[in-house]
Amino acid sequence: MGGEAGDNGTAEEGGTQGGGTTGGDGAGGTSMNAGGTSMNAGGSRGGNSGSGGARTGGTTGTGGARTGGTTGTGGVSATGGRPSNTGGTTNMGTGGTTNTAMNPTPIQNGCSGYATRFWDCCKPHCSWPGNVSGGVKPLNSCSAANQSVAANTQSSCNGGGAFMCSGLTPWSVNSGLAYGFAATSSGDVCGRCYQLQFTGSSHNGGDDQGSKALQGKTMIVQAINIGFDVGGGQFDIAIPGGGVGAFNACSSQWGVSNNELGQQYGGFLSVCRQSNNNHDAVKACVLQKCTSVFASRGLTDLAAACRWFVDWYQAADNPAVKYKEVVCPQAITARSGMLRNGVDNRCGN
Numbered sequence: 001m002g003g004e005a006g007d008n009g010t011a012e013e014g015g016t017q018g019g020g021t022t023g024g025d026g027a028g029g030t031s032m033n034a035g036g037t038s039m040n041a042g043g044s045r046g047g048n049s050g051s052g053g054a055r056t057g058g059t060t061g062t063g064g065a066r067t068g069g070t071t072g073t074g075g076v077s078a079t080g081g082r083p084s085n086t087g088g089t090t091n092m093g094t095g096g097t098t099n100t101a102m103n104p105t106p107i108q109n110g111c112s113g114y115a116t117r118f119w120d121c122c123k124p125h126c127s128w129p130g131n132v133s134g135g136v137k138p139l140n141s142c143s144a145a146n147q148s149v150a151a152n153t154q155s156s157c158n159g160g161g162a163f164m165c166s167g168l169t170p171w172s173v174n175s176g177l178a179y180g181f182a183a184t185s186s187g188d189v190c191g192r193c194y195q196l197q198f199t200g201s202s203h204n205g206g207d208d209q210g211s212k213a214l215q216g217k218t219m220i221v222q223a224i225n226i227g228f229d230v231g232g233g234q235f236d237i238a239i240p241g242g243g244v245g246a247f248n249a250c251s252s253q254w255g256v257s258n259n260e261l262g263q264q265y266g267g268f269l270s271v272c273r274q275s276n277n278n279h280d281a282v283k284a285c286v287l288q289k290c291t292s293v294f295a296s297r298g299l300t301d302l303a304a305a306c307r308w309f310v311d312w313y314q315a316a317d318n319p320a321v322k323y324k325e326v327v328c329p330q331a332i333t334a335r336s337g338m339l340r341n342g343v344d345n346r347c348g349n
Contacts, residue, residue, distance in 0.1 A: 103177050104218060107197045110322035111347035113233030114203030115196060115219075117242030117267065117309075118183070121249035123155035123162035125183075125225045126190035126338065136191050136340045139224050140165055144253045156249035163253055167335055168224060168238055169305030172312040176217050179332050183225035183236040185348070191338035193222045193328035196235060196321040203318045209279040210316030217312075222332050232348035233323070239309050240302040241289060243267035260293055268306070269315055283315045 125131050127141040129151050142165040143149050144156070154160025170180030184194075200215025202208035221235055230236060243266045244250055251258055263270035272285035290306035293299075309315060325343045333339045 103174070104195055104220070104326065106218075107195060107322045107324055110195075110197065110324045111233060112320070113196070113235060113323045114318055114320050115182075115198075115316075116234060116236045116318055117239040117269075118236050118245050119164070119238055119240045119242050119250065119267070120157065120244040120247050121163050121253050122157035122247055123153070123160070124164055124168075126223070127151065127162065132190045132338070133188055133340060137337050139168075139190070139336055139338055142166070156253065157247040163249055164238070166240075166299070166301040169240060169301060170219070170221075170237065170308055170313075171305070172308060173331075175312075178217070178219045178308070178312055179329060180219060180221045181224045181238045181332075181336065182221040183227050183230060183238070184223045185230045185232050185234065186226045189223040189226055191222065191328070191336070191340040192344075193220055193326055193332060194235065194323050195220050195326045196323045198316075199320045199322060201320045202316070203320045205317035205319075208317045208319070210314040211319040213314035214316050214319050220326065220329055220332065222328055222336055222338065224336065224338075235321070235323070239267075239305060239313075240294065241268040241286070241306045241309065243270065254293070254297060254299065256293055256297075260289075262289065269309075269317060272315075273317070279315070283310045286310050286315055 123141045124139055126139040129138045132138050138151055140148050141151075141153065141155075141162040143161055144163055146163075146166050148165075149162050153162040156163045168181045170178055172178045182194075184192075196219045198211070198214035198217050198219075200212050202211040205211060219237075221237060224238070225236075227236065241262065243263060244261055245265060248258065248261070248264075250256065250261060258264075262268040262272075268286045268289040269282070272282045272289070276282045276285055287307065287310050290303055290310070294303035294306055324345050327343060328339065
């Protein structure tokens, strides 16, 4: 999860996670998945399996954060992307574009928030049966080979064999609408969807050209994780290459060094911003890392989502949003398997 300078930028894979502060570019905190009983030093990703462990996501930093998307009030039938059946959820195609969904009605009087980014490979909070509301199916988690595992399998960030499924990545529906998944603040959030309408400015990234380019676009995200240090109105979007934050199961899952993953908070974008002043050069730098880390290893779903971050999301750094809770599009629930009723439009998610 993204983290603001001076804020705790950790996200838990369960249990409470210890803070590490994030700052500067790419403060993208980590998200923590609840569950599991073991605790890692420096912040527990674990919590009681089935109880409310939480992924503590930091607040946004100038380069870190999972960016969120807007959610449309009308459910859509498009599944988006190409079906990949990458373990865990059904039809989890990633990165593709489909034009069959109608764009949601623009938000007139929404809440103010912002999007950050992360991908730590840990088992999400909402994959533990005890963390979802009655009647809601827990989110699937996957093995290192991206095959579904039993619901009570311990998180990879606690030494277990459960990872985030690679299908939980963002994808574009059309040039103005995208879908994805995110960590939000603590509470009964598993399965809720939010429409994010990008304002054209960055929450804390200064004169960010990527955030400007997002103006007018919308994203709908479903909450799959929580963070006790994720502020109200923050959406830490699950984006491969977005930074691992406090916990890192990606190096072991993918066989990569910590250095290849970019900055701990902020990932590829934060590193590329340090060495490039021109936004086009920054985007080219991120694309090269998408290829070297994901495409070169045959991780096609993750590579496609990493390119989505550059192409559709314009490599935006912690963009500001207007948001509201909405009914989940069918294309999102088809991937996650989480379907819940009711919408709560109080600000603060």
